[in-house]
Amino acid sequence: MNNTPSTSRRPPGNLAHLDHWVDGKTAPPTSGNYLETLDPMTGSPALMVAAGTTEDVNIAVQSAKKAAPDWRRYPAAERGQLMLALAQAIRDDNTRLAELERAETGKPMPGALAEIEGSAKYFEFYGSLVYLPTGDVLDVAPDQHVYTKREPFGVVGVITPWNLPMNQAARAIAPALVAGNVVVAKPSEITSRTTIELARLATDVGFPSGVINVVLGLGDVVGEAIVKHDDVRKVAFTGSVAVGRSIGHIAADRVIPLTLELGGKSANIVFEDADLDVAAKETVVGFTLNCGQVCSAGTRLLVQRSIYDRFLAKVTKATQNIIPGNNLGPLVTPGQFQKVKNYFQIARDEGAKALVGGEIAEVKGAEGGFFVKPTVYSNVDNKMRIAQEEIFGPVLVAIPFDTEEDAVRIANDSSYGLIGTVWTRDLSRGLRVADRIEAGQVFVNVWNTMSVQTPFGGHKLSGHGREKGIEAIHHYSHSKTVTVKI
Numbered sequence: 408m409n410n411t412p413s414t415s416r417r418p419p420g421n422l423a424h425l426d427h428w429v430d431g432k433t434a435p436p437t438s439g440n441y442l443e444t445l446d447p448m449t450g451s452p453a454l455m456v457a458a459g460t461t462e463d464v465n466i467a468v469q470s471a472k473k474a475a476p477d478w479r480r481y482p483a484a485e486r487g488q489l490m491l492a493l494a495q496a497i498r499d500d501n502t503r504l505a506e507l508e509r510a511e512t513g514k515p516m517p518g519a520l521a522e523i524e525g526s527a528k529y530f531e532f533y534g535s536l537v538y539l540p541t542g543d544v545l546d547v548a549p550d551q552h553v554y555t556k557r558e559p560f561g562v563v564g565v566i567t568p569w570n571l572p573m574n575q576a577a578r579a580i581a582p583a584l585v586a587g588n589v590v591v592a593k594p595s596e597i598t599s600r601t602t603i604e605l606a607r608l609a610t611d612v613g614f615p616s617g618v619i620n621v622v623l624g625l626g627d628v629v630g631e632a633i634v635k636h637d638d639v640r641k642v643a644f645t646g647s648v649a650v651g652r653s654i655g656h657i658a659a660d661r662v663i664p665l666t667l668e669l670g671g672k673s674a675n676i677v678f679e680d681a682d683l684d685v686a687a688k689e690t691v692v693g694f695t696l697n698c699g700q701v702c703s704a705g706t707r708l709l710v711q712r713s714i715y716d717r718f719l720a721k722v723t724k725a726t727q728n729i730i731p732g733n734n735l736g737p738l739v740t741p742g743q744f745q746k747v748k749n750y751f752q753i754a755r756d757e758g759a760k761a762l763v764g765g766e767i768a769e770v771k772g773a774e775g776g777f778f779v780k781p782t783v784y785s786n787v788d789n790k791m792r793i794a795q796e797e798i799f800g801p802v803l804v805a806i807p808f809d810t811e812e813d814a815v816r817i818a819n820d821s822s823y824g825l826i827g828t829v830w831t832r833d834l835s836r837g838l839r840v841a842d843r844i845e846a847g848q849v850f851v852n853v854w855n856t857m858s859v860q861t862p863f864g865g866h867k868l869s870g871h872g873r874e875k876g877i878e879a880i881h882h883y884s885h886s887k888t889v890t891v892k893i
């Protein structure tokens with residue numbers, strides 16, 4: 408089994424269907440084909456999603472291109488007002504949006520609601536930035552007036568995964584728009600609904616037609632067509648290393664900028680002097696949130712040897728409160744389910760010991776759902792595959808270390824570098840280790856209080872470029888210098 412939904416031609420029986428959003432309205436796929444998605448809670452067919460083609464991408468890009476000149480000249484304050492209105496519209500509709508997100512991902516409602524609130528915040532934050540200066544005056548010579556200004560790229564392609572669908576879409580679309588770009592977005596074929604709703608709400612609050620377009624369908628068809636399209640001038644991609652690498656080649660050939668937000672296997676380092684109760688509690692949130700399907704999950708637990716057994720006992724106990732079908736949702740697809748099951752086998756083969764979990768979960772009333780038990784492995788060496796590869800499920804691997812030097816070395820012995828966490832009461836040590844971890848973001852004595860204000864992105868295979876914060880604006884615009892002889 409893989410993650411790719413099957414293609415079929417309509418009529419698809421009784422299933423609801425979902426079309427593209429182009430030029431301010433819904434647009435059926437030119438091919439007439441739809442993809443069938445499954446309900447992760449039960450494994451049964453759920454929705455028919457438009458199977459876009461290169462032609463559909465071209466239509467959407469032309470719509471965006473037509474909207475670009477006016478949107479670029481839209482007065483900044485009015486652009487900001489539209490962004491704020493969209494944030495409010497998302498909040499006003501949060502329960503319905505969260506239910507749509509839940510239907511496609513299976514995540515429990517509190518997580519879905521938090522995700523929708525996070526999406527609103529992106530529009531609120533970037534909408535407020537229109538009041539910031541967008542350039543400098545440079546003192547080059549007394550007879551010259553030299554200034555810089557930031558300019559949009561034009562049509563920006565936004566390609567997103569299935570784990571936090573609306574949030575990932577909002578994270579890229581909001582800074583792209585506020586910088587004056589227009590967007591052609593492609594959500595994961597598995598979780599298309601809320602990105603379409605985002606575009607619909609934007610149109611409802613007054614965004615001009617063509618400023619946000621959404622083309623649905625398969626990655627290697629629609630996603631690739633977006634990256635290859637001559638009129639797409641920048642791409643923001645969130646997803647796997649394999650796809651990031653493959654579209655990186657296309658972007659390099661076309662010489663267009665590309666933001667890559669890829670995977671992670673983030674180190675969560677616990678020193679013997681840490682507040683172990685708090686660290687254990689947060690460690691469990693850190694690897695089970697969204698059923699572990701979070702790029703920044705702290706799935707590689709490094710514990711000082713002197714407290715290894717004691718700390719793992721606390722983590723194991725706290726993990727037992729995470730109940731599949733209750734406060735732990737399913738994995739999102741049969742493919743992801745199979746992948747995590749394969750890692751359970753790999754863990755057994757590598758000699759790791761499951762302190763808890765290590766198997767699928769049966770959930771009464773949701774038979775056929777893609778549930779696994781939250782899992783903690785001890786007896787793990789950092790060289791093992793379960794310590795090096797991103798599993799993207801609720802699986803924690805615990806590795807002992809002796810010294811601070813060891814902890815840093817093991818943390819950095821990874822092809823990924825997305826985030827890191829350090830637990831210690833010695834703040835000097837916390838800062839030293841934070842400095843040395845190869846990652847885009849490090850937390851000390853707290854896990855993942857991510858805010859829209861904090862730049863986010865990776866080192867190494869976790870990608871390059873940054874989303875979030877004021878910094879993201881620089882990835883959605885380029886600077887122009889103007890020199891005037893006076």
Ligand code: NAD
Nearest residue numbers: 567568569594595626627630631646647650668669670702
């Ligand atoms: P994926 O790479 O399979 O798909 C991501 C998106 O790319 C989807 O929309 C997909 O349709 C599209 N795509 C697939 N093939 C394509 C191609 N050839 N050309 C263009 N687009 C293509 O990833 P996924 O399985 O949906 O998501 C899981 C991955 O995303 C994990 O590795 C996770 O760590 C990563 N992720 C990273 C972040 C981050 O911010 N760093 C956030 C969430 C998820």
